Amino acid sequence: MNKVFSDTGNLLLGLDQPENNTLGTPAQFAEYTIIIVTAGEGVFHADFASFAFSGPVILFSTPQQTISIKENTALKYAILQFHSDFYCIEYHRDEVACNGLLFNTIYIEPSLQLSSDELVSYQMIMSQITEEFKQPVPSDIVLRAYLQLFLAKSSSIKIKSIEKQKVYRDEKMDVFRQLLEENFLTLRKPGDYAALLAMTSNSFTKQCTRRFNKTPSQMIQERLILEAKKQLHLTRLSIKEIAFALKFQDEYYFSRLFKKMTKISPQAFRNTTGISIVADLSI
Structure with a gap:
């Protein structure tokens, strides 16, 4: 075996x-x-x-x-x-x-x-x-x-x-990536980013999908869930503390969205993946 x-x-x-x-x-x-x-x-x-x-x-x-x-x-x-x-x-x-x-x-x-x-x-x-x-x-x-x-x-x-690789380059989407990294906790609607990029929603969706093979909504949700996974795995913060850090109105809404996106609850994710040893390393 x-x-x-x-x-x-x-x-x-x-x-x-x-x-x-x-x-x-x-x-x-x-x-x-x-x-x-x-x-x-x-x-x-x-x-x-x-x-x-x-x-x-x-x-x-x-x-x-x-x-x-x-x-x-x-x-x-x-x-x-x-x-x-x-x-x-x-x-x-x-x-x-x-x-x-x-x-x-x-x-x-x-x-x-x-x-x-x-x-x-x-x-x-x-x-x-x-x-x-x-x-x-x-x-x-x-x-x-x-x-x-x-x-x-x-x-x-x-x-x-x-x-x-000759990847399709798009300066607007490079800026979107930067904006998403800086604002995913507070800006959670595609329209927010389209406005910052001075683009129509339709044009923004087309260019984002062409560049990343995902819609803006998918990108925003995946970035938020990725951060949640990192917090669950790399820290010893409680579920409530993580929900607060990610700007959710309460831990129950956070748990519902996390389970909707991942098909597993935040606590079950932490239980199965464990807490990384880096959570206890001094910064």
Whole structure:
């Protein structure tokens, strides 16, 4: 079994190679989930966003995202999962630089297209992980090292691909991204941002969708929920305190919206993902 569990029975690290498309139906996991597609084409759905892909490619998702894969041609993939209790990407951000690049971002497509040579190198890492699992007592230190190598390599390739990619550029949408980061707590209507950008609502929606493959409403909601997830995972603030920090009128309204968007309550999200060790680090 290519899995490591905690003393309480929670999955800490796992590597699976399903024979069929086990993600054909929507699923949520408490772990960071990485899907290494070696062959085939399909559509990856993560919460309310979706995009087409073709192998070889790596797909990334964060804890408790609702994910699924629509298979267009026969898929072959492996699933690598790790819990933040096993490897904290926030704590190791300097080594892997993946937080906000591969995970926890609403602006960049959570995928990594691979060359044939890059795929071979990833398959070697997965083989090494599998070999370590076969040991009588798999070493957590060795497994963390392989996982860190996997994430660091992914971050490096992603950065290079972004630099080379001919992405549709739109100065207005660059400004919108900045405005959203600065005002998502207080400005929660697309019209607010359209006014700041001196754009009509229709033009704003079209340009936003073309740039980010999401509507302005989706962007605003996802940014707010992303912040809520960060607060739940990276701090020891109570649900009430988080609701107050995010400018909600009360914790009950916050909980209802969070569950509507994520299909899980704030407390259940915290219980399954845990509180990061960075919550207790001195600033």
